[in-house]
Amino acid sequence: MPDRAATHEDDVLFEPILKTGKGFYLVALLLLAIALWGVYAYTFQFRYGLGVTGLNRPVFWGFYITNFVFFIGISHAGTLISAILRLCRAEWRRPITRMAETITVLVLFFGAGNVLLDLGRPDRALYVIWYGRIQSPLIWDVISISTYLAASTIYLYVPLIPDIALLRDRVTGWRKKLYEFLSLGWTGTEKQHRRLETAIAVLAIIVIPIAISVHTVVSWVFAMTIQPMWHSTIFGPYFVVGAIYSGIGAL
Numbered sequence: 001m002p003d004r005a006a007t008h009e010d011d012v013l014f015e016p017i018l019k020t021g022k023g024f025y026l027v028a029l030l031l032l033a034i035a036l037w038g039v040y041a042y043t044f045q046f047r048y049g050l051g052v053t054g055l056n057r058p059v060f061w062g063f064y065i066t067n068f069v070f071f072i073g074i075s076h077a078g079t080l081i082s083a084i085l086r087l088c089r090a091e092w093r094r095p096i097t098r099m100a101e102t103i104t105v106l107v108l109f110f111g112a113g114n115v116l117l118d119l120g121r122p123d124r125a126l127y128v129i130w131y132g133r134i135q136s137p138l139i140w141d142v143i144s145i146s147t148y149l150a151a152s153t154i155y156l157y158v159p160l161i162p163d164i165a166l167l168r169d170r171v172t173g174w175r176k177k178l179y180e181f182l183s184l185g186w187t188g189t190e191k192q193h194r195r196l197e198t199a200i201a202v203l204a205i206i207v208i209p210i211a212i213s214v215h216t217v218v219s220w221v222f223a224m225t226i227q228p229m230w231h232s233t234i235f236g237p238y239f240v241v242g243a244i245y246s247g248i249g250a251l
Contacts, residue, residue: 014166014167014170017167018167018170018171042117045117049120050062050118050120062118064114064115064117064118065114065115065118067110067111067114068111068112068114068115068118069111069218069239070111070246071107071108071110071111071114072107072108072111072145072214072215072218072243073215073239073242073243073246073247074103074107074243074246074247074250075103075104075105075107075108075111075148075152075247076104076211076212076215076240076243076244076247077100077243077244077245077246077247077248077250077251078099078101078102078103078104078107078247078250078251079100079101079104079148079152079155079207079208079210079211080208080211080212080244080247081096081097081100081247081248081251082096082097082100082101082104082155082204083155083203083204083205083207083208083211084204084208085097086200086201086204087204087205096251097159098159099251100247100251101152101155101156101159102156103247103250103251104152104155104156105149105152105153105156107250108145108148108149108152111145112145112149128142129142137217137220137221137224138221140217140220141217141218141220141221144210144213144214144217144218145214147210147214148207148210148211148214151203151206151207151210152207154203155200155203155204155207157182158196158199158200158203159196159200161182161183161184161186161196162186162188162196164179164182164183164186165183165186165187165188167179168180168183212240215236215239215240215243216236216239216240218239219235219236219238219239219240220235220236222235223235223236
């Protein structure tokens with residue numbers, strides 16, 4: 001009887017991932033409609049210029065850059081919260097850390113996407129890399145966010161390996177091959193568990209300084225201008241603390 005109950009609980013747990021119903025397709029259609037509306041809005045902006053977002057001569061930082069700072073802040077706090085709770089070995093934190101790690105990776109794409117939308121000439125986006133100057137905070141912004149995205153993605157993926165292995169044993173076809181590749185041969189041995197815990201602990205230590213550096217570098221983009229009240233060293237810790245507040249709010 002306990003085995004049957006456990007099996008039923010597993011089926012309920014995996015059903016949202018392995019099965020799709022009408023609700024899934026309705027939500028997918030709704031999100032597709034929002035995405036198409038966004039494409040239309042961008043074409044309108046591309047035709048009439050960034051002025052439609054409120055960006056003008058006295059307002060140098062418009063709608064997109066505000067969103068960029070907000071989303072990067074949420075991502076930053078997600079990593080900090082997850083890493084600190086993992087290092088403290090707080091067992092109650094498991095659902096929170098998984099949410100925080102997922103938010104960290106996905107929201108980074110939202111933030112970076114807003115920067116691309118903010119460009120009047122998006123075809124020149126790679127010029128920042130090709131012709132970037134190491135003295136510029138913009139090139140350091142690109143470097144720090146790219147590093148942060150790579151570290152956060154690995155930090156999200158590594159704890160998921162046992163869960164991916166569970167899915168691998170419950171599917172067939174191309175999905176089984178995909179999960180076999182992503183599970184890295186996980187069988188749940190004691191040796192694998194020790195290595196996994198060590199890897200997670202090392203990653204948690206690494207991502208904390210990376211997360212702090214990212215939002216500090218983002219603040220430099222503002223602080224290195226000559227705007228009154230902006231040209232200040234307080235912007236680094238100010239942005240970090242603000243990011244923690246917004247990240248906790250998102251969680």
